[in-house]
């Protein structure tokens with residue numbers, strides 16, 4: 001994970017590096033640090049707090065024009081000043097910021113220690129400046145190249161040399177790096193959004209490449225051989241720059257309440273009411289290609305995986321072709337079969353998730369087709385897939401994903417409509433589905449205007465030893481999503497189970513008053529869900545029930561009853577997830593958690 005930014009140009013580097021770190025903080029916020037080349041020396045400052053703390057510490061710092069900076073998500077070594085980047089060589093003349101993992105760290109540390117090197121941190125990164133020093137004879141480029149030949153694993157690195165304030169060296173293998181090409185200044189960063197304030201022209205570095213940047217030049221070469229590479233300069237589209245809180249106390253709350261707008265943005269121009277159909281131009285498929293699709297496989301992690309589950313259920317139910325969702329990190333390593341007639345969707349808010357990217361590569365290596373279902377325009381996943389659907393949620397800043405989930409599900413439902421119309425869905429059924437999708441932003445808004453007794457539910461979970469979420473069919477991914485939210489924001493132990501599976505084990509966890517959250521809208525699974533709730537009730541558990549408005553039987557069963565507007569089965573995740581998002585938010589608030597930046601997490605998970 002971690003975010004890297006580096007600057008060389010005519011201006012003071014420090015303010016630009018700090019501004020870049022703010023934009024990169026979503027990648028990790030365990031510590032932050034900066035190194036400038038000032039008066040032919042390295043000037044280094046670090047802080048174990050957030051970027052804001054580092055910014056306060058370095059205010060009034062040197063006006064040096066070359067520097068590197070880093071915001072960390074700890075992998076090797078705890079959160080401490082020693083482990084914060086930049087890391088330096090023994091003479092403190094070479095500084096490195098790194099995103100990725102040095103997998104052969106143990107061997108390299110052993111080798112360097114035998115050669116007399118003393119380590120000052122527990123990080124894997126520290127081997128890199130020592131290796132660069134080992135190969136440095138005045139040529140910074142050759143030293144970085146030779147040093148990195150020893151490294152196994154993933155890296156995006158930027159290296160600064162006190163002897164060479166005129167240049168920076170960058171290299172990439174498996175961790176994203178872009179170079180912002182400015183007018184008399186150049187910037188290296190982990191993602192394009194960190195450079196947009198300065199330039200929209202970027203070179204996307206590829207794995208196995210290395211770059212030497214000065215204020216006036218960007219020279220890319222092959223990492224192993226030094227052979228020159230003619231890189232394309234691309235233009236960044238869209239800006240996911242610092243979003244405003246718009247008066248809300250947290251981004252998470254703002255993003256929850258933004259969902260009527262974000263879903264509408266996702267649907268705009270894609271639903272064809274009269275034809276009872278939909279159009280997703282970015283897929284670049286004609287009806288014949290769509291008909292040739294006989295299987296859909298959604299890949300994703302965390303919330304994006306849950307959206308993929310809901311989407312796969314809709315495809316199978318409505319288009320009547322086999323569909324499933326796969327956890328990307330599991331999929332990529334089990335030598336999966338990639339059927340020729342399958343369409344894969346890589347679902348990702350950030351478009352940078354390493355596991356999802358790895359799964360895409362696995363499919364592509366085996367000749368499969370992967371479409372992106374991504375929020376961040378121009379992100380690595382969007383570019384790697386080449387085709388797909390942008391979900392247009394707008395910037396999602398809170399670590400807990402909320403509006404991205406509903407936009408991802410919406411986009412997958414639009415795709416389902418398109419696919420189903422080439423097969424099972426009649427014109428009339430297509431029109432009904434198109435109308436239902438169009439109506440969703442208003443239904444979501446209506447629920448959010450009157451969200452029901454969420455505070456009662458919060459009171460039931462904040463002191464709980466264990467919370468069980470239950471759901472069947474489309475409500476199972478919603479239950480999983482609700483449990484994920486409560487864990488990551490409120491740190492309350494909980495799990496989600498398919499309602500019918502509860503009696504095969506988890507029911508043993510229930511005792512008098514244990515909170516059970518049942519997601520049970522009025523759908524085809526409702527009768528069965530009622531039986532499961534009776535089983536829970538019989539064990540004295542406290543039932544918090546999310547059900548369709550006017551469902552009196554559910555209301556009577558519930559200790560806390562949370563009604564939501566009636567919607568079609570396939571659209572229910574868009575509505576039933578809302579109270580669970582609010583529950584997690586309010587529980588986190590009651591427990592005084594760091595809502596937008598919960599402990600141990602990062603917005604974008606760029607390591608395996």
Ligand code: AGP
Nearest residue numbers: 302303304348349350353400401
């Ligand atoms: C969601 O609240 C989480 N922060 C996390 O599970 C997230 O959905 C996951 O890391 C995938 O991220 P992506 O959508 O950016 O690929």
